[in-house]
Amino acid sequence: MAFAMSLSSEKKSRSTIFFPDVVKTDIMNFIKENGELKTLKKGELISKDILLNNFIYLKSGLLFYIKRTNNYTKPKFVNVIIPNRLTDYHLLLEDNCTCCKSIKVARDSEIILIDKSLIKSLIKKDIELFTHFMFDANYFTERQTALAIFLLTSSPEDKLIKFLFDILVALKTAFSSKWLTINLKLTREEIADILHISVIKLDLMLGSLKKKGMLAKEKGGFNINTTLFNELSPCPLGREDAQGCKSNNMSKFKVKNMIEIKSY
Known part of the structure; x- marks a missing residue:
């Protein structure tokens, strides 16, 4: 069985679950070119309207992404968001509620807001970049699922x-x-x-x-x-075939295998 300490730097990064992955260069450039920069003070809560309609990129500072649970003894999950990450890929294509999620500014921070509609428009304007968003959204979701299972078990x-x-x-x-x-x-x-x-x-x-x-x-x-x-597994769930926490499902998730997105 492999151990986390034996992984390369890149695979060590893939094996993390407590922190979202660094935003890819092409996505980061798009966000910086089209987003709105905001400065926030420690203790502020980002409004539900912003959370519902925007992606939130952390340029500097520290954020806590909080998800409410139904267990009164452990009422919340808290993700740490450090710079150069998106807080979530929540509601990429759907406009639903965010009642169980909130973002607290843990330290004075700078964020960049990018309207979801701009990302959706990439389906027609830049399908390759949109595909990268979709790929990263799936990867983000998988890591979040692994984190939830790990914390509960x-x-x-x-x-x-x-x-x-x-x-x-x-x-x-x-x-x-x-x-x-x-x-x-x-x-x-x-x-x-x-x-x-x-x-x-x-x-x-x-x-x-x-x-x-x-x-x-x-x-x-x-x-x-x-x-x-020394004895830490590459995968938090103990998968002996783990390659830096990219499961078989994600290994098969290639751009060429994606369902063709047609514009109507």
Whole structure:
């Protein structure tokens, strides 16, 4: 069985589930050329109208993408959105409600809004770029599904290890030394929300890792001993055939295999 630490940098990136993938260059250029730049303050909530009608690209700062659940003991899932990512591909083609989703500005941020209608118009104007949107939307959805299953079926300890690994990968950390620094500053409460656990449980796990010599707390962050990741699977669901969390379904999802989109 392969292990996550043995993957190349590109495959490490594909194996992350806690963070959306970096936006591809052609999509990013389209967003920057056609979008509207907005500056937001920490603590703001992005309005439902904006969420319903726009894609939201994070240029700088930090966002929390929050999805409500029906479990009163664990009422929400929280995704961390770091720069150069889209918050979601929600409602790419359909105009439905967003009642279970919200976006909170976790730190002062700059976002770019791109109207969904502009993306839909690419069906006629630039089918290749539209296809890239569709491909990335499917990939985003698959990773979100994997994350939900992982959070609901994994132990708190496994969730913490996977999250720490994903942070290091998302921040483009070179796995070249025994100790690695996490520079993303998150509060204990924020990490607990992301992992779908209690703050008390998080504190107990962090204390245990510190005693084992796997973690050293620094001001505003952590230093992690890479030994912690030695047995981490490339896939959070333990698929032995995983290639950086691109499942067989996504491997078959090629542009040439897409159903032809006809304009009427």
